[in-house]
Amino acid sequence: MYKGGETDMKKRSVLLLVVVSMLCGMVLTMVFNQLPDAAGPDGGGTGLLASIGKKSDGLEQDEAEKLGTALEIIESNYYKDVDRDKLLDGAINGMMEALGDPYSNYMGKVTAEQFSESIEGSFSGIGAEVTSVDGYVEVVSPIKGSPAEKAGLRAKDVILSVNGESLQGLDLNAAVAKIRGPKGSKAVLTVKRPGSESSIEFQITRDDVDLETVTSRMEANGVGVIEISQFSLNTGERFAEELKSLESQGMKGLLIDVRNNPGGVLSVVIDIAGQFVPKGELIVQVENKAGKREEYLSKGSSKPYPVALLMNKGSASASEILAGALQQSAGAVLIGEHSFGKGTVQTSFDKQFDDGSLLKVTIAKWLTPNGSWIHEKGIEPDLQVSQPDYFAVAPLDKKQTLKFDMNSEDVTNVQIMLEAVGYEPGRKDGYYDRATEKAVKSFQSASKLKASGIVDEQTAKALEAALIEEIQDPGNDTQLNRGIAEVVKEIKSQASNK
Amino acid sequence: MYKGGETDMKKRSVLLLVVVSMLCGMVLTMVFNQLPDAAGPDGGGTGLLASIGKKSDGLEQDEAEKLGTALEIIESNYYKDVDRDKLLDGAINGMMEALGDPYSNYMGKVTAEQFSESIEGSFSGIGAEVTSVDGYVEVVSPIKGSPAEKAGLRAKDVILSVNGESLQGLDLNAAVAKIRGPKGSKAVLTVKRPGSESSIEFQITRDDVDLETVTSRMEANGVGVIEISQFSLNTGERFAEELKSLESQGMKGLLIDVRNNPGGVLSVVIDIAGQFVPKGELIVQVENKAGKREEYLSKGSSKPYPVALLMNKGSASASEILAGALQQSAGAVLIGEHSFGKGTVQTSFDKQFDDGSLLKVTIAKWLTPNGSWIHEKGIEPDLQVSQPDYFAVAPLDKKQTLKFDMNSEDVTNVQIMLEAVGYEPGRKDGYYDRATEKAVKSFQSASKLKASGIVDEQTAKALEAALIEEIQDPGNDTQLNRGIAEVVKEIKSQASNK
Numbered sequence: 001m002y003k004g005g006e007t008d009m010k011k012r013s014v015l016l017l018v019v020v021s022m023l024c025g026m027v028l029t030m031v032f033n034q035l036p037d038a039a040g041p042d043g044g045g046t047g048l049l050a051s052i053g054k055k056s057d058g059l060e061q062d063e064a065e066k067l068g069t070a071l072e073i074i075e076s077n078y079y080k081d082v083d084r085d086k087l088l089d090g091a092i093n094g095m096m097e098a099l100g101d102p103y104s105n106y107m108g109k110v111t112a113e114q115f116s117e118s119i120e121g122s123f124s125g126i127g128a129e130v131t132s133v134d135g136y137v138e139v140v141s142p143i144k145g146s147p148a149e150k151a152g153l154r155a156k157d158v159i160l161s162v163n164g165e166s167l168q169g170l171d172l173n174a175a176v177a178k179i180r181g182p183k184g185s186k187a188v189l190t191v192k193r194p195g196s197e198s199s200i201e202f203q204i205t206r207d208d209v210d211l212e213t214v215t216s217r218m219e220a221n222g223v224g225v226i227e228i229s230q231f232s233l234n235t236g237e238r239f240a241e242e243l244k245s246l247e248s249q250g251m252k253g254l255l256i257d258v259r260n261n262p263g264g265v266l267s268v269v270i271d272i273a274g275q276f277v278p279k280g281e282l283i284v285q286v287e288n289k290a291g292k293r294e295e296y297l298s299k300g301s302s303k304p305y306p307v308a309l310l311m312n313k314g315s316a317s318a319s320e321i322l323a324g325a326l327q328q329s330a331g332a333v334l335i336g337e338h339s340f341g342k343g344t345v346q347t348s349f350d351k352q353f354d355d356g357s358l359l360k361v362t363i364a365k366w367l368t369p370n371g372s373w374i375h376e377k378g379i380e381p382d383l384q385v386s387q388p389d390y391f392a393v394a395p396l397d398k399k400q401t402l403k404f405d406m407n408s409e410d411v412t413n414v415q416i417m418l419e420a421v422g423y424e425p426g427r428k429d430g431y432y433d434r435a436t437e438k439a440v441k442s443f444q445s446a447s448k449l450k451a452s453g454i455v456d457e458q459t460a461k462a463l464e465a466a467l468i469e470e471i472q473d474p475g476n477d478t479q480l481n482r483g484i485a486e487v488v489k490e491i492k493s494q495a496s497n498k
Numbered sequence: 499m500y501k502g503g504e505t506d507m508k509k510r511s512v513l514l515l516v517v518v519s520m521l522c523g524m525v526l527t528m529v530f531n532q533l534p535d536a537a538g539p540d541g542g543g544t545g546l547l548a549s550i551g552k553k554s555d556g557l558e559q560d561e562a563e564k565l566g567t568a569l570e571i572i573e574s575n576y577y578k579d580v581d582r583d584k585l586l587d588g589a590i591n592g593m594m595e596a597l598g599d600p601y602s603n604y605m606g607k608v609t610a611e612q613f614s615e616s617i618e619g620s621f622s623g624i625g626a627e628v629t630s631v632d633g634y635v636e637v638v639s640p641i642k643g644s645p646a647e648k649a650g651l652r653a654k655d656v657i658l659s660v661n662g663e664s665l666q667g668l669d670l671n672a673a674v675a676k677i678r679g680p681k682g683s684k685a686v687l688t689v690k691r692p693g694s695e696s697s698i699e700f701q702i703t704r705d706d707v708d709l710e711t712v713t714s715r716m717e718a719n720g721v722g723v724i725e726i727s728q729f730s731l732n733t734g735e736r737f738a739e740e741l742k743s744l745e746s747q748g749m750k751g752l753l754i755d756v757r758n759n760p761g762g763v764l765s766v767v768i769d770i771a772g773q774f775v776p777k778g779e780l781i782v783q784v785e786n787k788a789g790k791r792e793e794y795l796s797k798g799s800s801k802p803y804p805v806a807l808l809m810n811k812g813s814a815s816a817s818e819i820l821a822g823a824l825q826q827s828a829g830a831v832l833i834g835e836h837s838f839g840k841g842t843v844q845t846s847f848d849k850q851f852d853d854g855s856l857l858k859v860t861i862a863k864w865l866t867p868n869g870s871w872i873h874e875k876g877i878e879p880d881l882q883v884s885q886p887d888y889f890a891v892a893p894l895d896k897k898q899t900l901k902f903d904m905n906s907e908d909v910t911n912v913q914i915m916l917e918a919v920g921y922e923p924g925r926k927d928g929y930y931d932r933a934t935e936k937a938v939k940s941f942q943s944a945s946k947l948k949a950s951g952i953v954d955e956q957t958a959k960a961l962e963a964a965l966i967e968e969i970q971d972p973g974n975d976t977q978l979n980r981g982i983a984e985v986v987k988e989i990k991s992q993a994s995n996k
Contacts, residue, residue, distance in 0.1 A: 058566025063586055067565060068556025070590045070604070070857060073847045077859050078597060079787050087593045088561055092568045094592015095585045099576060106568070289577050349571045359568060362577050407905060407927040429905045431929045 027103070028263050028317040029119055030347045030363065067091065092359075101362050103346055109356035115348070116358075119265060121232025125180040126187055127209035128153055132172040136160075137179075143209055151204045158192040160199060181206050210234060216242035222252030223487045225480070228272075231264025231318040236271040243275065253487035254303070256322070257310040259336065259479070263317025266345060266366075273325040274300035276307050276332070282369035283325040286345055293367070298329070306490035307332045310483045311381065316340035323379050324368030333490070334381040335483045343367070343375030385482045389428075390420035391471060395464060402455040406432045414455055414463065418443060421466040526761050526815040527617055528845045528861065565589065590857075599860050601844055607854035613846070614856075617763060619730025623678040624685055625707035626651055630670040634658075635677075641707055649702045656690040658697060679704050708732060714740035720750030721985045723978070726770075729762025729816040734769040741773065751985035752801070754820070755808040757834065757977070761815025764843060764864075771823040772798035774805055774830070780867035781823040784843055791865070796827070804988035806831045808981045809879065814838035821877050822866030831988070832879040833981045841865070841873030883980045887926075888918035889969060893962060900953040904930045912953055912961065916941060919964040 059067070075082050092106040107115055117123040127146020128139050139157045142149035159167060159179065163186075167175045181187060189202040213235045216226040224246035228235065246254070266286075273283045277298035286294045309326050311319060311334060320339050326332035345366055350358040367373050393416045394409075396402075402411055412430035419425055423443045426435025437453040444451045447462045455463070470476055557565070573580050590604040605613055615621040625644020626637050637655045640647035657665060657677065661684075665673045679685060687700040711733045714724040722744035726733065744752070764784075771781045775796035784792045807824050809817060809832060818837050824830035843864055848856040865871050891914045892907075894900075900909055910928035917923055921941045924933025935951040942949045945960045953961070968974055 058570055059562055064557055064562045064566070066586065066851065066853075067589055067593075068562070069850050070593055072556055073850060073857050074593060074597065074602075074859060077845070077847075077861050078599075078602065079842065079860050079862050080597075081787070082597070086596045088564065090592040090594075090596025091565055091589040092592065094588040094590065094595065095565075095568055095572060096588075097592065098584045098588025099572065099578075099580070101576075104572075104576065289579070344577065347575070349575075352567050352571060353564065355564075359571050361572060361575050363575050364577050407929045431903075431905045 027118070027360075028266055028321070028342070028345050028366070029360075030266050030345055089357075092357075096359070099362075101344075103342070103344055103360070104362045105360045107358045107360065112350060112356055112358035115360070118230075119233060119348075121213055121230075121234040122208050122210045123180070124183040124208050125206050126151075126153075126189075126204045127207070128179075130159065130172070130176065130179070132175075133158075135169065137167050137170075137172070137175045143212060146209045147204045147207050151202045153189070153191070153202060153204075154193070156194050158194075159189055160192055161190040163188050183207055212238075214238040214242050216246055218246060218249055218251065219484050221484075221488045222250060222491065223255060223484050224249075224251040224253070225255045225257060225484070227257040228261055228319075230261055231268045231272075233265055233268065235264065236268045239272050240275070251305065253306045253308075253491045255308050255310060255480075255483045255487050256326075257480070257483070258315045258319040258322060259310055259312040260314035261316070261319040262314065262340075263319060263342065266318065266321070269318035269321045270296050273322055273330075274298040276300070276303055277325055277329040278302045281329045283329065284321045284369070285367040285371065287365045287367060288363070302330060306487055306494060308483055308487050308490070309334050310336050310479055311339050311379070312337040312479070313340055313378075317342040320374055320379055321366060321368075324374070327379070327382070328369040333383060333486055334379065335383045335486055336381050336385055336479045338380055338384075339374075339378040341374055341376045341378035343373050343377075383482065383486060385479045387478055388420065388476060390416050390467060393417060393420075393467070396455070396460040398457045398460050401457075402432060404432055404434070404437050404453065411436070414440070414460075417463045417467045420470050421463070526819070526840070526843050526864070527763050527858075528765075528843055587855075590855075594857070597860075599842075601840070601842055601858070602860045603858045605856045605858065610848060610854055610856035613858070616728070617731060617846075619711055619728075619732040620706050620708045621678070622681040622706050623704050624649075624651075624687075624702045625705070626677075628657065628670070628674065628677070630673075631656075633667065635665050635668075635670070635673045641710055644707045645702045645705050649700045651687070651689070651700060651702075652691070654692050656692075657687055658690055659688040661686050681705055710736075712736040712740050714744055716744060716747055716749065717982050719982075719986045720748060720989065721753060721982050722747075722749040722751070723753045723755060723982070725755040726759055726817075728759055729766045729770075731763055731766065733762065734766045737770050738773070749803065751804045751806075751989045753806050753808060753978075753981045753985050754824075755978070755981070756813045756817040756820060757808055757810040758812035759814070759817040760812065760838075761817060761840065764816065764819070767816035767819045768794050771820050771828075772796045774798070774801055775823055775827040776800045779827045781827065782819045782867070783865040783869065785863045785865060786861070800828060804830075804985055804992060806833055806981055806985050806988070808834050808977055809837050809877070810835040810977070811838055811876075815840040818872060818877055819864060819866075822872070825877070825880070826867040831881060831984055832877065833881045833984055834879050834883055834977045836878055836882075837872075837876040839872055839874045839876035841871050841875075881980065881984060883977045885976055886918065886974060888914050888965060891915060891918075891965070894953070894958040896955045896958050899955075900930060902930055902932070902935050902951065909934070912938070912958075915961045915965045918968050919961070 071087060074087060075084065089106070089108055096104050096106050126148040127143040128148035129141050129143065130137050131140050132138070137159045139153055139155055139159065141155045142153045159175075161167060162178045165178060167178060170178070179187060183206055185206050187204045187206060189204060191200045191202060193200055211232060213229045213232050214226060216224060218224055226239065226242050226246070228239065270283050277283055277300065279298055279301050281298050283296045283298055286296070307326060307330060309323055309332055311323055315323065316339065320342065323334055323339060327334050343365055344362045345364040346360050347363050348358050348360050350356070365373055365375065393413050396410055396413055400410065402408070402414060407430055409430055411432045412428060415425040415428040415430070415436055418436070418439045419428065421443065423439040424435075425439040426433060440455060440459065441451040441453045443463065444453075444459060447466070449459055449462060474480070569585060572585065573582065587604070587606060594602050594604050624646040625641040626646040627639050627641065628635050629638050630636070635657045637651055637653055637657065639653045640651045659665060660676045663676060665676060668676070677685060681704055683704050685702045685704060687702060689698045689700060691698055709730060711727045711730050712724060714722060716722055724737065724740050724744070726737065768781050775781055775798065777796055777799050779796050781794045781796055784794070805824060805828060807821055807830055809821055813821065814837065818840065821832055821837060825832050841863055842860045843862040844858050845861050846856050846858050848854070863871055863873065891911050894908055894911055898908065900906070900912060905928055907928055909930045910926060913923040913926040913928070913934055916934070916937045917926065919941065921937040922933075923937040924931060938953060938957065939949040939951045941961065942951075942957060945964070947957055947960060972978070
């Protein structure tokens with residue numbers, strides 16, 4: 001584990017948000033309330049949904065008998081006790097798996113609830129993003145306006161126990177399950193704060209907490225940056241707020257950042273894209289099984305300032321709809337890496353079940369304005385920009401000392417780190433040569449460690465700490481900086497054309 | 499792919515036998531005919547099976563409705579056409595998966611047939627073991643007494659087409675499916691034989707072919723070696739034949755080789771073990787869900803000569819029963835590697851389905867004579883002996899040229915190969931240093947290649963060919979030789995005690 005490192009922390013925070021929000025992975029949901037018999041939609045989509053919910057037959061007699069026979073055989077003969085509900089859930093999971101579509105899933109009650117929270121962009125809890133550090137649950141940050149923030153919980157606080165139950169030894173998901181709870185319920189947190197000897201107790205009443213899916217800031221040269229972490233139901237409104245605020249500050253160009261954004265609600269991304277695509281032009285097309293296409297056209301208008309979009313291989317689904325729409329219908333430049341490649345639309349069916357379970361089923365393809373299906377292909381950026389290699393470097397195994405003439409992946413990682421913090425190791429292929437040894441010695445001298453040329457635990461930790469500083473330095477976010485530079489260039493070009 | 503290399507060929511032959519026989523992996527089967535309603539056994543096992551087939555209820559109304567609703571939702575809404583039979587098979591697969599037991603499986607008709615052939619130790623076809631070499635189907639060896647052998651098919655023959663259908667470009671499984679067919683049907687094979695210019699045609703009438711699961715030979719010093727590749731229904735009889743033959747040749751000690759033997763039929767291994775375990779002593783105990791134990795006692799007697807068993811991490815299930823019985827009840831020495839660790843018994847249910855499908859369900863644990871459950875643990879050998887590392891080396895990527903100062907897994911493999919064929923590379927960690935270069939040059943000179951010190955395609959092929967010779971040399975089978983030496987030692991010790 002990468003103690004406190006931002007690369008890892010970022011991953012782990014995302015992991016946690018996965019628990020809290022995007023538990024079900026890449027998603028592009030059409031939200032509409034189904035009638036109990038799945039007869040039709042009542043909102044969200046329109047004509048296309050007429051094809052949704054056409055009734056097919058349930059189980060035929062012989063089909064029910066075969067499934068029943070299998071169930072009987074298992075229950076009567078298996079060498080351990082069998083949970084019948086698990087078998088039935090397994091049967092539905094198995095049907096979904098038979099489709100061979102990773103985006104069609106069956107969810108039991110608990111998972112279904114988390115999925116709904118993800119779509120809604122809010123959940124009930126204390127509202128703290130947490131991560132796991134050396135087996136301890138550490139607060140990354142309390143969410144703005146949340147019960148946790150109001151109670152005074154701070155970043156770096158370590159949560160030792162909840163309502164008397166220790167979190168020690170639990171994995172992050174299990175710990176989060178204990179911290180969360182229904183609105184109105186009380187969580188008594190015992191917390192160890194860095195710098196204070198004794199532990200502190202917090203009484204926090206859980207409440208509905210909005211996930212922060214949109215953040216913005218104004219960069220130099222009048223470039224506004226809006227980061228969208230996922231497209232939840234409340235993301236459209238939040239985006240409009242942030243955009244308005246940036247515009248009122250005199251923004252001259254906009255960079256939208258959807259890196260690592262796994263997707264969300266179709267109507268929300270259409271709404272956001274509509275703020276940049278000229279009225280009446282295509283945002284996205286949705287094609288059903290029969291090949292019938294539904295066109296989603298912009299009801300908004302284009303902006304007078306240039307717009308660019310930052311994406312990477314974690315940008316999926318709704319993020320790719322936004323990328324396609326901005327590129328093909330709004331003339332925006334796409335910057336960064338090839339996107340994920342998910343070109344299908346799902347919808348949820350839960351009213352048909354009375355036990356809280358839910359089926360998420362792929363109901364359609366979506367196509368970009370020019371009619372291409374990017375599924376399993378992704379979208380190519382106009383400007384290919386990668387992050388420095390050290391953004392993705394793995395933490396070192398502190399148990400092993402590394403030295404001259406060794407050869408391993410850990411040596412590669414040390415070499416990448418050395419280069420990142422300014423000590424040229426000569427090579428980055430995992431062979432610990434004399435040049436690498438020299439670079440280690442230089443780093444050790446500068447870090448006031450014994451210049452042994454050997455990477456022991458202390459040196460490894462110092463190297464990682466130095467690396468984290470580099471990663472945290474916004475100046476090193478190559479993609480972001482290239483994106484901002486591109487917007488600046490377009491602002492200038494626009495000005496000179498006037 | 500490792501062209502013609504024995505390691506790989508051996509793997510691929512095994513792979514093929516998987517197709518022909520052990521398609522369903524590790525298995526320990528209790529064979530008995532179930533009544534259509536699974537009411538009881540009629541052979542094979544005894545008292546324990548009274549617990550098999552106690553009837554439970556089929557699908558309840560609400561359960562059938564939930565499954566039916568899921569099926570309806572999928573059929574009505576999924577964005578592609580859906581094969582209803584696949585969904586139902588998926589449902590049963592899903593139930594089996596919910597058990598979390600890799601040995602409980604649902605098989606459709608074709609897989610079920612192959613499984614039955616595996617249990618029976620015979621199949622219908624031409625009877626040639628084949629492998630894939632550079633995309634061509636090459637005969638490894640025709641099975642003794644098979645139609646293929648009678649027709650004159652030989653090792654190294656390449657099968658180009660069957661009944662006019664080319665095998666080129668098919669994967670091995672697909673090619674085998676074309677070669678096989680029902681008893682009495684004709685296969686016209688077009689074959690390219692090494693050394694002959696034009697292709698040859700063979701007309702072969704397919705027949706039932708017995709898999710050769712037992713082979714034996716007499717080594718020096720009167721040590722007999724019997725290799726069992728799997729425990730099929732006909733393996734017991736074949737084992738008795740081979741044992742009798744060795745004994746009639748004056749065998750003084752026996753080494754049984756169950757390396758890479760994935761298991762088979764419970765009654766068969768009990769029968770084989772019974773030839774070495776003193777009468778009335780425990781061979782294996784089978785424990786059902788309720789904790790009730792069935793003891794299987796030897797009806798045979800111990801042998802006057804010493805017996806040892808050779809096993810490795812591919813020795814599973816019935817092989818481990820044999821290992822446990824011989825070690826704990828017959829005083830045999832276990833030699834080689836830690837065994838696989840599969841301590842459960844399965845049985846098949848197919849009479850309940852009228853469409854040829856089959857459920858293989860784990861019905862019990864088995865315990866060694868001293869009562870230990872080796873599941874997921876395996877059995878420790880008395881003498882730990884590993885094969886040389888080059889037995890497991892991966893083939894080289896011929897597209898890449900390897901040279902001084904490079905660093906990769908392919909370099910590691912080159913170094914392992916160099917050492918195996920007698921050119922000490924200095925290191926085996928993947929760094930191509932001067933010593934490795936020197937070893938490559940020496941190898942090249944000895945092989946009449948240009949001594950460039952660079953591993954190009956030609957050198958790589960020569961190196962692999964030289965390695966294959968080493969692997970094919972029985973003198974290098976460290977485990978086997980140690981096993982034979984151990985038996986010799988025991989023969990001597992027995993003689994001196996007399």
